[in-house]
Amino acid sequence: MAENNSQPSFPDNLINCGVTFICWFYFVFAFLFFFSFFYAAAFIFSRERCQSFQYLNYLFFKGFLGLLRILTPRQKWKVDPKIKTIQGSIIVCNHLSYLDPLIFISLLPRGKSIVKTKFFKAPVFGWILKISGYLPSSTEGIHAQRMITEIENMGEFLGNGGNLFVFPEGTRKRGTVPSEFHKGVFKIARMYRCPVYVLSIHNTDKLFMPGKFFFNTRTDNCIRLKMLSCLTPADGQKTISVTALAENVKKIFEKNTYSNEDTA
Amino acid sequence: MTRDELQKNIVSILVDEFEFENPGLTDNLRDDHGFDSIDAIELLAKIEEMLGYQISRKEKEQAMSIRTINDILNYIETIQAAHQSQ
Numbered sequence: 001m002a003e004n005n006s007q008p009s010f011p012d013n014l015i016n017c018g019v020t021f022i023c024w025f026y027f028v029f030a031f032l033f034f035f036s037f038f039y040a041a042a043f044i045f046s047r048e049r050c051q052s053f054q055y056l057n058y059l060f061f062k063g064f065l066g067l068l069r070i071l072t073p074r075q076k077w078k079v080d081p082k083i084k085t086i087q088g089s090i091i092v093c094n095h096l097s098y099l100d101p102l103i104f105i106s107l108l109p110r111g112k113s114i115v116k117t118k119f120f121k122a123p124v125f126g127w128i129l130k131i132s133g134y135l136p137s138s139t140e141g142i143h144a145q146r147m148i149t150e151i152e153n154m155g156e157f158l159g160n161g162g163n164l165f166v167f168p169e170g171t172r173k174r175g176t177v178p179s180e181f182h183k184g185v186f187k188i189a190r191m192y193r194c195p196v197y198v199l200s201i202h203n204t205d206k207l208f209m210p211g212k213f214f215f216n217t218r219t220d221n222c223i224r225l226k227m228l229s230c231l232t233p234a235d236g237q238k239t240i241s242v243t244a245l246a247e248n249v250k251k252i253f254e255k256n257t258y259s260n261e262d263t264a
Numbered sequence: 265m266t267r268d269e270l271q272k273n274i275v276s277i278l279v280d281e282f283e284f285e286n287p288g289l290t291d292n293l294r295d296d297h298g299f300d301s302i303d304a305i306e307l308l309a310k311i312e313e314m315l316g317y318q319i320s321r322k323e324k325e326q327a328m329s330i331r332t333i334n335d336i337l338n339y340i341e342t343i344q345a346a347h348q349s350q
Contacts, residue, residue, distance in 0.1 A: 139301035144328040148321070151305045187302040191309075239281055 012218040019071045020214045026067050031124075035060050043131065053132040054110050054162075061106040072215065075207055076222040080199075083107055083227055087161040089195045090185055092249055093225075094257050095167035097204035103225065110162040112150075114184065117143050133157070137170075137184075155192050164188065168249065181246050190240040196231045198249050200224075200257040228256045265314075265344070270337050277310050278333070289333045301328055311340060319343060 008016065035056060042052035069077060083091075084107055091108075093100065105111060117136040120126045120143070135150045136143040154164065166185040189196050202224040208215055229252050233240050265273075271289070278284040284297050293299035304327055312319055319327075323343055330336055 139304075139328045144301070144325045145321070147301055148305055148324050148328075151302060183298065184300060184302045187300075187306065191302075191306050241283060243283055 008216070008218055013214075016214045016217050019068075019217045022071060023064065023068060023215070026064055030063060031060065039128065049131060050133040051110065053128060054112065057105050057128070057132055058109040058111070061102050065103060065106045068215075072207065072217040074218060074220050078222060078224045079103075079107070080225060080227045083197075083199065083225060086163055086197055088158045089163050089197050089230075090158075090189050091163055091165040091197045091199060092168050092185060093165065093199040093201055094253060095169055095171065096201060097208045097210060099204040099208045100167065100201055101165075103201070103204070104165045107225075108163050108165065110157075110160075111165055112157070112162065113165050120146075137182075151188070151191075154188060158192055158194050168246070181250065183242050183246055186242045186245045186249075189245060190242050193233045193240065196245065196249070197227060198229045198231065198252045200226050200228055200253070202226075202257075226256075228252050267337055267341065270340055271333070273314055274333060274336055274340075277307070281310070282307070287333060289337075291333065292331055293333070294331070304328060304330060307336070311343075315340070315344070315347075317347060 038056055039053065042049060042056060046052040069075070086108070087110075091104070093104070101113060104113070112133050112135070114135045114137050115129060117138050117140065120129055120134075120136055130146070133150055133153070136146055139147045158164070164185070168181040168183075168185055169179040170182050171179075186196070188194075203221050204223055206216060206219065206221045207223060231245065231248055275284075275287060278287050278297075282297070282299065282303060284299075287297060291297065293303075305324075308319060308324055308327055323346075327339055330339055
């Protein structure tokens with residue numbers, strides 16, 4: 001078995017390569033030969049196109065994560081079951097790996113997020129993001145209209161049980177101190193006075209390391225997703241301070257996430 | 265509503281609800297006060313409340329390029345003028 005920080009052996013590399021290849025195979029072919037038909041049907045026939053796309057995203061990534069779990073028996077997955085019950089809320093979490101958003105999509109049948117505007121330009125993927133109601137991270141040029149529409153619809157989305165999950169640090173993070181937060185998500189919380197759930201994710205970066213193409217499947221690892229806290233506006237509280245909300249979340253991260261860089 | 269009244273209302277909203285400290289009329293809202301597109305959308309809702317009518321989608325998109333409080337005041341005056349001419 002390969003140890004942390006040591007070079008994997010040739011057979012381990014071969015297995016990592018195989019797992020990565022199978023996952024990509026699922027990504028491309030499960031979409032092309034199975035899910036694309038449902039996406040097309042939802043696009044044409046669904047009255048709630050956005051909601052239908054979110055549900056298809058959920059199923060697609062549930063399949064992806066299910067396959068990944070089967071293919072990586074050395075990875076233990078501990079996901080707080082309470083997370084699946086969250087509704088009508090904003091969810092904030094630290095960000096370690098490209099796997100993180102996929103995990104959230106696979107847990108939340110009605111979920112959307114804020115994504116970098118460059119992803120909206122990607123063929124097929126960008127189209128799915130648009131129809132699913134994802135928000136662009138900036139309002140440059142053509143994205144202004146999308147941002148206005150999505151922010152204005154957010155109240156109804158949250159009111160109907162949808163969740164907005166966001167990584168307020170913006171980018172994948174390594175180290176022991178939270179990065180400066182993007183405050184947009186806290187401004188949405190202020191605007192719609194909705195609960196903010198604070199979650200922490202651990203060790204996804206050990207399975208899918210930033211900057212690497214292949215999964216690292218041969219090291220014992222425990223991927224954990226925990227619910228740390230829920231911040232709700234106090235009864236009668238007229239305004240919500242974005243600065244105070246962001247500071248609260250940061251303190252919770254510092255106490256529970258970054259001070260507890262755990263191992264498998 | 266006169267420009268002075270508008271200014272008083274807008275500054276009051278920015279201080280009370282957007283946590284601005286001592287905003288100046290020519291401050292760069294983004295650089296000096298962290299005002300971004302989400303704030304702009306929230307402020308537009310407040311402006312609609314203040315004016316008592318809805319702002320069109322096209323007018324809202326124009327608001328995304330606002331940089332200063334003076335720009336906000338000019339923007340509201342333009343909207344008011346357009347609304348009155350209808």
